Amino acid sequence: MNRTAPDAFTLRLAELLAQCALKNRISFNDLYKLTAAKLYGVALRILKRPDWAEEVLQECYVNIWNHAGDYRVAKSAPLTWMTSIVRNRCLDWLRRPQTEATGEQYDVAVEAWRDDAPGPMEQLVASNEAAALAQCLRQLDPKQRQSIMLAFFNGLSHSEVARHMNQPLGTVKTWVRRGLERLKSCLAPGEV
Amino acid sequence: MASYKDPQLRDGLAAEYVIGTLRGRARERFEALMRYDYELRRTVAAWEARLTPLATAAGEIAPPARVWQAISKRIGGAQHVANGLAGLGFWRGLAIASTALMLLLATYTGVAPRPEAPMAMVAVMNDDKGQPALVVSWPPMKAMRDPHIRIKVVQAHPAMEPGTSWEMWMLPGGKAAPISLGLITTDRDQVMKVNPALAPKMGDAWGIAMSVEPGRGSPTGAPTGPVIFKGQCVKIL
Numbered sequence: 001m002n003r004t005a006p007d008a009f010t011l012r013l014a015e016l017l018a019q020c021a022l023k024n025r026i027s028f029n030d031l032y033k034l035t036a037a038k039l040y041g042v043a044l045r046i047l048k049r050p051d052w053a054e055e056v057l058q059e060c061y062v063n064i065w066n067h068a069g070d071y072r073v074a075k076s077a078p079l080t081w082m083t084s085i086v087r088n089r090c091l092d093w094l095r096r097p098q099t100e101a102t103g104e105q106y107d108v109a110v111e112a113w114r115d116d117a118p119g120p121m122e123q124l125v126a127s128n129e130a131a132a133l134a135q136c137l138r139q140l141d142p143k144q145r146q147s148i149m150l151a152f153f154n155g156l157s158h159s160e161v162a163r164h165m166n167q168p169l170g171t172v173k174t175w176v177r178r179g180l181e182r183l184k185s186c187l188a189p190g191e192v
Numbered sequence: 193m194a195s196y197k198d199p200q201l202r203d204g205l206a207a208e209y210v211i212g213t214l215r216g217r218a219r220e221r222f223e224a225l226m227r228y229d230y231e232l233r234r235t236v237a238a239w240e241a242r243l244t245p246l247a248t249a250a251g252e253i254a255p256p257a258r259v260w261q262a263i264s265k266r267i268g269g270a271q272h273v274a275n276g277l278a279g280l281g282f283w284r285g286l287a288i289a290s291t292a293l294m295l296l297l298a299t300y301t302g303v304a305p306r307p308e309a310p311m312a313m314v315a316v317m318n319d320d321k322g323q324p325a326l327v328v329s330w331p332p333m334k335a336m337r338d339p340h341i342r343i344k345v346v347q348a349h350p351a352m353e354p355g356t357s358w359e360m361w362m363l364p365g366g367k368a369a370p371i372s373l374g375l376i377t378t379d380r381d382q383v384m385k386v387n388p389a390l391a392p393k394m395g396d397a398w399g400i401a402m403s404v405e406p407g408r409g410s411p412t413g414a415p416t417g418p419v420i421f422k423g424q425c426v427k428i429l
Contacts, residue, residue, distance in 0.1 A: 015377055018385075019379070019383060022338070022340060022383040022385070023383075024379075024381065024382060024383045025264075026379060026381045027379060027382065028267070029264075030379065036254070036255050036260070038248045039248075040254070040255040040259075041248070041251060041252050041253045044253055046212075054255060054258075057255055058259055058262050058266070061263045062267060065263075065267050066267075075237055076237050076240060077241065077244075079244070079248060080240050083244045083247050084210075087247060091212050091215075091219070095216065095219075130245030130246065130249050133246060148211060149246075151211045151212055151213045152210075152211040152212060152243060152246060152247065153246065157212075157213060158215075176211070177204060180204070180207040180208070180211070181204075183242070184203075
C-alpha cells in the first residue's frame with residue numbers, strides 16, 4: 001500500500017503512545033485529551049447509549065494504556081489502531097446476550113448524527129487524509145454506499161441493514177460485498 | 193476449512209470483519225484464525241487503514257469528565273494528572289508521609305528501605321540566565337531492561353518554533369563530541385528511551401545539553417542550532 005507521509009497529529013499520537021508504553025501518565029492524559037472525543041463519537045454511534053459508550057471507552061483506554069507497548073508504528077497509524085480497539089469492543093458488546101434493544105430515549109444522544117446534519121461524507125471530504133476514501137465512496141452505487149455506511153458507521157448487522165433499507169437480506173449482503181470490492185480497487189488500483 | 197485459503201474469500205471476510213457485518217460465531221471463528229495467521233492480520237490491518245478515516249470523520253463528541261476520572265483510577269493514577277497545581281500538594285504530602293515511613297522503618301529495622309527506582313544521576317539544566325529549566329535523571333543503566341532517562345520541566349517552557357525540534361545531547365566531558373540522545377517533546381514530564389548501546393556510557397556522562405534543531409533533529413549528528421539549556425551531571429548513587 002502506498003502511504004503518504006504521516007502528518008503532525010499522527011506523529012504526536014505515536015510519540016504519546018511510546019511514552020505510554022513507558023508508563024508516563026501525563027502523556028496518557030494528553031493522548032486521552034487528543035483522542036477521547038473522536039473515539040467516544042465512534043462508540044456512541046455504534047452503541048447508541050451513552051452509558052454503554054462511556055463504559056466501553058473506559059475499558060478501551062485502560063487497554064490502550066496496558067498494551068501501548070504492543071503498538072507498532074509500521075503496522076498501523078495510531079488513531080487507526082485505537083479506533084479499531086474501540087470498534088471491536090463495541091461489536092463485542094452488542095454480541096452480549098443481555099444487550100436489550102436500544103430504547104428511543106437514547107435517540108437524543110445520536111442527535112449529532114441526524115441525516116440532515118453535516119454528513120460524514122462532507123466531513124470526509126474536508127479531511128485531507130480521507131479525501132481519497134470519500135471520492136471512492138462517491139463512485140459506488142448509492143445502495144452499495146448506503147449499506148456499507150449503515151454497517152460500518154452505525155454498527156448495523158446485515159439483517160438490521162436489510163430491515164432499515166426494507167430489502168431482502170441476500171440483496172443487502174451482495175451490495176455490501178460488491179461495494180467493498182469496488183472500494184478496494186478504487187483506493188488501490190492495480191492491487192489484487 | 194480449505195476455503196479459508198482462498199485469497200479472495202479471506203479478503204472479503206477481512207473486509208466484513210472490519211466493517212462489522214461479520215457477526216456471532218463467524219466473527220469468533222475469524223478472530224481465532226487471525227491469532228495464528230499473520231497474513232490474515234495484515235489483510236485486516238489493510239482494511240482498517242482503508243476504512244478507519246470513515247469512522248472518525250463524523251465529528252467529535254466530548255465524553256463526560258467522569259470517564260477520564262474512572263480511567264485514571266483504574267490505571268492507578270492520581271488525580272494530579274488532570275489538575276497540575278492541586279497535585280503538587282498531594283505529592284508533597286506523599287513525600288512527607290513516605291519520608292516519615294522510611295524513618296520509622298529505619299528506626300525499627302535498622303535499615304532504610306530501598307526506594308523503588310533509585311536515580312543514579314541527575315543533571316539540572318539551566319537556561320542562559322542560569323535559571324533551572326529542566327531536570328534530567330536516570331536510574332543505574334546496567335541492570336535496566338529498558339534504559340531510559342526522565343526529563344522534567346522546572347520552569348515554563350519556551351515555545352517550540354514550528355519546523356524545529358529539541359534535541360538532547362550527552363556530553364561525555366573533555367574534548368569528546370556530544371552524543372545525541374534523541375528528540376524530546378514539550379511535555380512537562382517525559383521518559384525518553386536511551387539507545388542500549390549508549391546506556392553503559394551514561395554513568396560517565398559529564399553533562400547534558402539541549403539544542404534547537406531542524407524538524408527531524410540535527411542533520412549532521414552534532415548540535416547545529418543554539419544550545420538553550422545545559423547542565424552538569426551529578427552522581428547521586
